[in-house]
Structure formats: C-alpha cells, structure tokens
Amino acid sequence: MRKRLKILKIYHLPLFIALILAITQFVLSSNFTLTRWEGGGFGMYSEPNPNSSRIVVISIKNPDGEINLRLNPPDNKIFSYIKKMKGKKKDDWDKLIEDSDRIRRFPKYALTDEYIRKVANELLDINYSLNLKMRSNNNPITVNVYVIQLKLNIKDNSMQTQELYSKILNI
Amino acid sequence: MFISNFLKRYKKQNFILLLFFVFLIVSTLNPYRLEYFVKFLILPISILVVVFPVLLKEWKIWLLTSIFLVLNLFFNYLHTSNHLFIATYFSWIVTLILISKHDFQDSLRISSKYLLALVMGMAVVHKITSPEFYSGSFMSFEFLLGLRYFFPIILLWPNFNSYIEENRSIYTEIFNKNFDEEINYNLVSPGEEFFIFSKVLSFLTIFYEAIVMLFLLVYPKYRRLTHILLISFIWFTYLYTNENSFFSMLCILGYVISYEDQKKIRTLYILTIILMLSMDVIGFRSGFLRY
Numbered sequence: 306m307r308k309r310l311k312i313l314k315i316y317h318l319p320l321f322i323a324l325i326l327a328i329t330q331f332v333l334s335s336n337f338t339l340t341r342w343e344g345g346g347f348g349m350y351s352e353p354n355p356n357s358s359r360i361v362v363i364s365i366k367n368p369d370g371e372i373n374l375r376l377n378p379p380d381n382k383i384f385s386y387i388k389k390m391k392g393k394k395k396d397d398w399d400k401l402i403e404d405s406d407r408i409r410r411f412p413k414y415a416l417t418d419e420y421i422r423k424v425a426n427e428l429l430d431i432n433y434s435l436n437l438k439m440r441s442n443n444n445p446i447t448v449n450v451y452v453i454q455l456k457l458n459i460k461d462n463s464m465q466t467q468e469l470y471s472k473i474l475n476i
Numbered sequence: 477m478f479i480s481n482f483l484k485r486y487k488k489q490n491f492i493l494l495l496f497f498v499f500l501i502v503s504t505l506n507p508y509r510l511e512y513f514v515k516f517l518i519l520p521i522s523i524l525v526v527v528f529p530v531l532l533k534e535w536k537i538w539l540l541t542s543i544f545l546v547l548n549l550f551f552n553y554l555h556t557s558n559h560l561f562i563a564t565y566f567s568w569i570v571t572l573i574l575i576s577k578h579d580f581q582d583s584l585r586i587s588s589k590y591l592l593a594l595v596m597g598m599a600v601v602h603k604i605t606s607p608e609f610y611s612g613s614f615m616s617f618e619f620l621l622g623l624r625y626f627f628p629i630i631l632l633w634p635n636f637n638s639y640i641e642e643n644r645s646i647y648t649e650i651f652n653k654n655f656d657e658e659i660n661y662n663l664v665s666p667g668e669e670f671f672i673f674s675k676v677l678s679f680l681t682i683f684y685e686a687i688v689m690l691f692l693l694v695y696p697k698y699r700r701l702t703h704i705l706l707i708s709f710i711w712f713t714y715l716y717t718n719e720n721s722f723f724s725m726l727c728i729l730g731y732v733i734s735y736e737d738q739k740k741i742r743t744l745y746i747l748t749i750i751l752m753l754s755m756d757v758i759g760f761r762s763g764f765l766r767y
Contacts, residue, residue, distance in 0.1 A: 316572035316583055319565040320590050326561070327598045334602075341602050343554050345561035347595050348602030350717065351609045353617055362655045373654050410554045453655055457608070457617040457663070459671050464617075464650065466659040 338413040338452075338470050353455065359409045359469065364449040365425055372428065376450070377405040386431060401427060412452040412470035421448050421474045449473045492731045493532045495749050496566070497522040499724055500541070502753045503560065506721075510560070514548040535574035542567040558595075559722040565591055566729070588732040589695050592706075595726070596689035603682045610682070612675030619674065620663050621647055626716040632673070633666040684709055695733065703741045706730050710748065720756035724749045 323345075330346030333339040340355040341348030352358075361377040374380045379387070379402055387398045401424050407415040425448040451471030457464050500522045504515040521541055525531045545564040549556055569587045573580055608614045618624040622640035629636050643663045653659055665671070688709055691702040707730065710723045731745040755761075 314578060314583070315576050316569050316578065316587055318572060319568040320587060320594070322568075323561070323565045323591065323594055327594065331598070331601060331605075335605065341606065343556070345549070345556070345558060346602065347558050347561075347598040348606075349558055350614075351599070351602035351606040352614060353608065354623075357621070357623055358617075360651065360655070364656070373656055375651070375655075378651070407554050415554070451655075455650065457613045459611050459613040459616055459674070462663050462665055462671075464646070464659075464661045464663055466650070466653075466655065 333411075337411075339411045340409075343410050353457075355409050358455040360453045360455075360466075361405045361408050361412075362451055362453060363424060363428065364451070365428060365446060366449075367444045367446045369444065374428070376424065377402065377409050379405075397427065408450070409452060416450055416452075416470065416472050418472075418474055421450050421472060422476055424450070425474075425476055446476050447473060448476060490532055491746070492728060493570070494526060494529055495746070496563070496728055497525045497532075499721070499728065499749070499753060500563070501526070502724075502756050503563075503721060505757065510556075511548045511552040514544050514551070517544045517547075533574065533580075535571060538567060538571040538574055542571045557721065559719075559725040562591065562595060562725050562729070566725075585733050588729045589692055592726070592729045592733065593689050593692040596685050596692065600682060600686045600689060603678075603685070609678055612671060612678045615674040615678050616665065616671060619670075620665055624716050624718075629673075633670065636666065639664050639666065681713075696735070699735065700738070700741070703730060703734060703738065707741070707744055707748070714752070718761040720752040720761075724752045724756070727752070 326345045327347060330339065330344040331348070333344065334341045334346060334348060340359070341352050342354055360375060363372070363374050363376050365372040374383060376383070383398075383402075387395065387402070390398060401420075404415065404420055405424075408420070425446065429446075449471060452469045453466045454469040455464055456467050500518055504510055504519045504522070510518065518541065521537060521544070525537060531537050542564065545560070545567055548560065549564055566588065569591070570584065573583045573587075603609045606614070608617075619626060619629060619636075620639060620643050622644060633639075646661050646663060650659055650661060684705075688702075688705050691698055691705055695702050706726070710726055710730075713719070714723050727745045727749045731742055731749075734741050734745070
C-alpha cells in the first residue's frame with residue numbers, strides 16, 4: 306500500500322481534480338439539466354449544443370393579459386429595444402440576457418427566484434414600449450420561466466419541443 | 477546574426493511550452509472564451525514569456541498563469557470551453573512539477589498521458605450514455621440543419637444543400653413560435669440511407685475515441701501507433717467540427733507525451749498546432765464551410 310502511495314506525486318493532484326470535476330459534471334448533466342457541453346466533463350458533441358437546441362421563455366400572466374417572450378435567444382422585440390437603450394437600464398438588461406444564457410446551460414442551478422422577479426419587473430416596466438398591452442398595476446402576477454429543449458427523433462425524422470425545466474412564481 | 481541569436485534563444489527552450497503560451501494569447505483574442513478581467517491578466521504574462529522564452533521554466537510565471545486560469549473557471553464555469561479546462565490542468569501540472577523539482581520531461585509525459593486518456597474516456601462515457609448520440613439523432617440533426625458540414629455527404633447526396641435550406645427555414649420557424657404548446661415538425665432528409673450513415677458515423681466516433689483512450693492507457697507501449705491514431709483522430713474530426721483551439725490543446729498534449737526520437741510525429745504536431753491556431757485567429761471554421 307505504502308509503495309503504491311509512493312507512486313503518487315504532488316503533480317498528480319490536477320489529474321485527480323480533473324477526474325472529480327469530470328465525474329461531477331457527468332452526474333449534473335445526466336440528472337440535473339446541466340448541458341453536456343459545459344462544465345469540464347468533456348461531453349461536447351454528445352448532444353446538440355444548447356445554443357442551437359435550448360430556448361428560455363418567459364410567460365407573465367395577470368388579469369390584464371399575458372406575455373410570452375423568448376429571453377434566450379432574445380426575442381426580436383426585446384432585442385431591438387435593448388439596442389436602443391442607454392446607461393444603467395441597458396447594463397441591467399444586458400446582465401439579464403447574460404444570465405438567461407446561464408439558465409440555458411444549467412437551468413436547475415441558474416434559474417433563481419430573484420432572477421424571475423427581476424426580469425418580470427423589468428418587462429412590466431417596458432411593456433408599453435414593447436406594445437405588450439400589460440398594465441403594471443397592483444394585480445397579482447404569475448411568472449413562469451421555462452427552458453425548452455429541441456429533440457430530434459431519428460426514427461420518424463421529427464423535431465419536437467420538450468419542456469426541460471420550469472419555475473413558476475407569484476409576484 | 478541578430479536573427480540567428482534570436483532563434484537560438486527559442487531553440488534552447490522547450491518549444492511546446494512556448495506554443496502553450498501562444499495558445500493562451502490566441503484564446504484571449506476570442507471575445508467569449510475567457511472571463512474579461514482574466515484576459516488582461518493572462519495576456520501580458522503570455523506575451524512576456526513569448527518574448528523572453530527564458531521565463532518558460534520559471535515556476536512563478538506558471539503559478540501566476542495557473543491561478544489566473546483557475547479564476548477564469550471559477551467566474552466563468554458555465555461558459556468556459558473544455559479546452560480551457562485542459563489548459564488549466566496542464567498549467568497546474570507544469571507548475572507543480574517545477575516547484576517539486578521532479579524530472580520535468582518524464583513527469584510531464586506521464587501526467588499528460590493520463591490527462592489525454594481522461595479527456596478521451598469521458599468523451600466516450602458521455603456518448604454512450606446519450607441516447608441522442610448513439611441513436612444517430614445528434615449527427616443527423618447537425619447535418620440536416622447545416623450546423624456542421626461534412627464533405628462526404630455532398631459526394632453521397634449531391635443535392636443535400638437543398639435539404640439544409642428547407643430545414644433551416646423550419647428551424648427558424650420553430651424559434652419564432654410562442655411556445656405555449658408543444659411543437660412537432662418533420663425535417664426533410666435524403667432518406668433511410670442517410671440515417672444509417674449518421675448512425676454508423678456515431679458508432680465509429682465512439683469506437684475510435686475508445687481505441688485512442690485504451691492505447692493511451694498502455695502508452696508507451698505501441699507508442700508510434702498511439703500517435704498515429706491520435707493525430708488521425710484530430711485531423712478526421714477537425715474536418716467536420718469547429719474546434720481549432722480544442723485540437724491545438726490535444727496536439728500540445730500529444731507532443732508532450734512523445735519521445736525525443738519521434739521527430740516526424742513532433743513536427744506533425746507542431747505544424748498542426750500552428751495551422752489550427754492561425755485558422756482560429758483568422759476565424760476559419762473547418763466544420764462550418766457552408767454557413
């Protein structure tokens with residue numbers, strides 16, 4: 306046993322860390338919605354890239370109406386509006402879109418209540434400019450952020466959407 | 477005189493370590509690969525090492541580089557490409573060997589061999605546990621949507637581009653849906669033979685990666701064959717994937733595990749690294765010739 310331990314050297318440490326991280330990533334990607342492409346598990350090209358197969362959508366409902374918008378890749382309405390923004394507002398939106406990209410890669414970890422609240426409030430703030438016809442009054446609001454996965458089935462050559470993860474919050 | 481002195485200065489140093497820093501410089505040029513603030517830490521160090529290659533065996537330089545690369549993983553975990561994970565492990569291995577004063581070449585060779593085997597092994601594990609991959613769906617998805625280009629497809633199905641056109645419009649349509657209900661579309665394809673082709677290609681990929689991993693585990697036994705398998709895997713896969721940096725990193729590891737008498741193999745690795753890094757700088761993506 307001692308002899309075996311002697312073979313181990315300090316410079317083997319990164320290899321053990323690499324192995325642990327890769328196994329962790331494999332468990333997270335197999336059971337907890339992390340994409341196989343990210344996180345140091347070397348699983349790229351074993352499933353479609355999240356950039357081309359995962360979509361983050363927000364749905365806001367209140368008695369006045371309903372908004373269904375794509376957060377990532379950003380819906381044209383949001384995208385063109387952000388482009389025109391300036392200053393802190395633009396920075397806030399850029400951060401929200403950046404975070405939605407993290408949600409796309411690892412929904413279970415990155416989709417937090419705080420994020421849902423923030424993005425819903427920002428959307429309600431600009432809903433007149435986006436012509437979404439939603440009043441920001443005191444009515445209760447139900448917000449649902451969900452991640453959709455595109456699945457291709459080789460047997461019948463079909464491409465379907467499937468909900469990968471979702472979170473609902475009343476604000 | 478000046479030039480020959482300059483070149484001598486480089487020759488004396490470990491050329492592959494120098495290429496590793498060139499690889500880091502190229503990585504900082506890509507807007508998405510490294511965390512913004514880490515770029516400003518890594519770039520000056522890498523340039524310094526390339527200009528003064530005498531620093532290549534300086535453990536303090538390697539320690540700083542390793543710390544910065546870990547910072548990048550920490551702040552950018554969900555956006556860091558896998559080759560930067562490999563670069564981080566490699567950098568730490570070099571640092572620890574230099575600090576512990578073990579025999580540099582041998583220690584680096586053994587560690588890099590296992591690192592390479594781990595990369596290939598995990599790639600196999602992911603592929604055999606992903607139903608989308610082993611069913612051939614993933615490959616056909618990529619080809620039918622033109623997300624990847626593989627030249628034999630055009631030879632087998634000359635009008636394949638028209639299928640891509642049509643599928644792209646279906647794909648765009650899906651992205652513009654409201655998503656309040658499930659969507660089910662049928663893609664157009666050349667037929668049953670194409671799916672068999674995708675399936676065979678998927679199985680071949682798994683098989684090839686597994687073989688490379690097994691040869692790496694018993695390395696240096698069959699050392700020539702191992703390098704031939706590794707480099708042919710890199711070149712074959714390179715033709716239909718967008719992985720200039722990942723394959724450069726694999727070549728760096730391949731070179732490190734090679735022996736001094738394997739001059740041809742080493743030259744091949746160096747040429748491949750230089751070519752792929754140059755392609756990366758000019759933005760050439762071999763697997764995306766069409767789009």
